[in-house]
Amino acid sequence: MDTEWCADPLDMATKITENENRQRIQEQLDRAKCSEQPDEDENGTRYCLDCAEVIDPRRVAAVNAVRCVVCATAREARDDSRLRRHGGVNRIVEDLARPREVFNAGTEL
Known part of the structure; x- marks a missing residue:
């Protein structure tokens, strides 16, 4: 430490x-x-790991996606609900990211 x-x-x-x-x-x-290896063919076309549909090349370029938007959204929703049920790190990260208000004596809140 x-x-x-x-x-x-x-x-x-x-x-x-x-x-x-x-x-x-x-x-x-x-x-x-993301530690998952993308599913690509020899032409560089990337396929969703969950549904095997072609992932839009713009999405791949933007976020190095391994899942289509629909599957990624569903996976994130499952992960978010699991984290909320167990407390998760989201609450800590959100607290740290939230700007702190400075209290000035003599000012109204």
């Missing part, structure tokens, strides 16, 4: 927690990366 030492135990605990959260998020993001 690469954590700077702090005199205050609460600051140290906060830094450890933040480092652990970053590590967990990175692990989840690494797992989410």
Whole structure:
């Protein structure tokens, strides 16, 4: 663990927690990366891994897709519902991405 030492135990605990959260998020993001090999023919035409339909070349160029839009959308919906049921990393990632509001004393909320 690469954590700077702090005199205050609460600051140290906060830094450890933040480092652990970053590590967990990175692990989840690494797992989410596409590691599947595309199904291509000798002409470079790519086929969906789920339904075997031809994937639009513009989609392949844009996101290096291995699934058509319909199958990718269905797969993402299943994954999202499973993550929501189990808490998932989405909540943590969303919290970290959300801009923090700065409280200024004397201003109305």
